[in-house]
Amino acid sequence: MPTPAATPAAAQSPPSQQRSILLDLPFLRLWTGATSSGLATWALPFVLGLAVLDRTLTAADLGLLLAARTVGFLAAVPVAGVLADRHSRRGVVLWAGLTAGAAAPVIAAGLDRSVLLMATAAAIAGAGQGACRPAYQALTAEVVGAEHRQQANAAMTLSVRVTTLVGPSLAALLAVFLDTWALLMGIGLLWVVAACVPGRGGRPAATGDPSAPSPGAGGTSFVAEFTEGVREARRHPWFLAGLGALTAVIATGYSATGVALPLVSRDAYGSEVVLAGAMTAYTAGALTGALLIARWRPRSPGWAALAGLASYGLAPLSLVVPVHPVVVMAAYAVAGAGIELFNVPWFTAAQREVAPDKLARVSSLDFLLSYGLAPLGLALIAPAIDAFGARAVLVGCAIVCFAAPAVAALTPSARTFSRPPARNDTP
Template sequence: MARRPPAPTHHQSTDELRSAHPFRGRDFRLLFGARVLSLTGDAAVPAALALAVLRATGSTSALALVLGCAMVPRLLLLPIGGVVADRLNARGVALATDLVACGAQLFAGIELLGGHPQLWHLAVAQAIGGTASAFQTPTISPLVAGTVEPSGLQKANSLLGAANGATRLAGPALAGTFVLTVGPGWTFVLDSASFGASAALLAMTRVRHTPIPARPGEARRSGPLGRLVGDLTEGWTEVRSRDWYWTSLIAHAMWNGASAVLLTLGPAIAIDRLGGEGTWIATVQVGAVGLVTGALLAARLRPRRPVLFANLGLAVFALPLTLFAVAAPAPLTIGAYGLAGVGLGVLNPTWSTVVQMTVPQHALARVTSYDWLLSLGAAPLGYALAPWAASTWGTSAPLMVAAALVGTSCLATAAVPGVRHLTMPTTETPSTPLPGTEPAQ
């Protein structure tokens, strides 16, 4: 087995460290290919599922039920997914979840190809897929940290962020095209194949793994449940001990909740007051382009205070929220949404790099699982509250409140000492020593 190149030493210059490109490593290339395939499946499934369920049942309530079956287990099981990814090898967990998602989408495809799909069959398939996602999502950061040298983390996260934006842009269009040409059943079969191909690439990828160190007295704990509670507590302690982390998570959760408000109310405002459906389609597409652009910019930006810089950029989302609330001219509103997409695109890889360089490797999956839990949990709240608030006070009020919450929470992080003082960790060595690290496999 080929040996991995040694980590950069202190004799190397900053320019040499920055020149390291993650695509030079075979393992990251395989991981990147796997993530693109998996992300494409993830982006295509919701659109294909919506069209398939509505075509089969004609009921929006049925669609809400199926989508809820995917979301609920994902939210409930995310912290446990983080524990499993830290306890076991993240690559093995990601590979297994891709295979489970492959099977779930194949089952849904076969059900639809049969011509008489049962709603509860589709709901069960999506619940299984949501469960797999809960275990797969926390593996992403450990996989990147385990396949890329520290000097290449920012570029690696930027590339993955750009891929995420590109799949958001292309996934729904691909799903719609497949549904209209080959039908919803074959669309799910193709989604299944994308997850299977991702698993095949992960099987060839070697990933460094740092096991959770034994805690004093752990052997005396009351079996697996005691260890699970201990692992969850330790992960939360890592989050709580960093003021820059948990305060930023509050701001990020506000952003996700506000995004859900806009996605709920924005289409109606675009159709009724900004020129029609084309305005909303253009808004979403420009936002995705902004996301890709921001992710690519993040590979070149070297802000001295990365978390502060990224959070201030995230505050820009208050602008399109406000413009939608007042029904500003469509070009201005669309442009503002694209600018907000750039801010999000810069934040995602910058945030991931800082976390990977500062959080101990053995706790990385658990810490990021709490990150995802807060972010994903805020979105359903926004979806639920937006229609109620709009029916009570009109569409402008909830959008203005969302704008105020996003702007205030993101800007307020500048008052947190950890956010103001945190600089990008050195790229010369990993953030924590790796005693007992298992060989790449």
């Protein structure tokens, strides 16, 4: 079993159990940077959508820009995982944030001039966004002591949910006074904050197989180093099982939310009320789940987390037949709470169990599979609905959401999200 992460200097004097983790200055700086990156990430598609409304962009242009951003994200995640294990995690956050920040004014310069320029800049922005994800995940383990990481991860996910809840109203308000160009420049400033505010964490000592080459040693290739991260992931059966379940749920349940919910809201209920209410209930449920798991320590954390993940199946299930709108909203609230009951213990377990010098690479594998396959699910669900009907597809999505975590729970180490000591830890 990997040695727990060495406690960095920033975490040797952890905050008192009686006070919030947000009162710890090193973590507060990290949290502020992560919140800024989350707000900038969310804001770009919304602001570009406003450009479609004022006819600066076409819908086809918007689709091209968002696709380019996704390609940049997926390309950068594995590279950033290697770099964050090879070099300073703080340095990766800095350069990733500055890269994404520099892309925002280029997107603004391309408005009404060059869609190709905007698409190139959107891909660069996506690369900066993708590079931040594994680096922030690993930096959290450096800045926060082990006993406070669950609370820290809950605070991180709370910032994401608050941004999602407050962001649309804030952006709409700013759009009254500012044009698209100014809003894009504001996104660039958010990325500068994300890059510059977080402090430096303590560098954990290398662990794992002593015969394995150290990152960057002897001209080791990126592929070899990323493969070493994959081998580290394979040493943790609970991680592989949980990642498979998470990927299946996102590819099906998330797709049902993104595609089927608007269709059902329009066709079955005749208005956007159910769509807006369900998404608001989902965010409110996620906030509740994050607040709960910040303090709750279940006896079987892995099983509890997988049960939370399985609750996402209630979302597509609530759309199968017409029911009262309150039922749909309640189902989405439970799904939102459940996803955070999974996310926070999942991140915390990875930070505890994975060899510290390989954490960024394992985290990049997590993001690459779980979020990387989401666009595929979104692309396939609409044709599937046309071919088999919405009801059959929604039932199928619900079954996958319930079954995948249940199968993952059968893995012996899934109960605690930890691998018991083995006679030989080498792969």
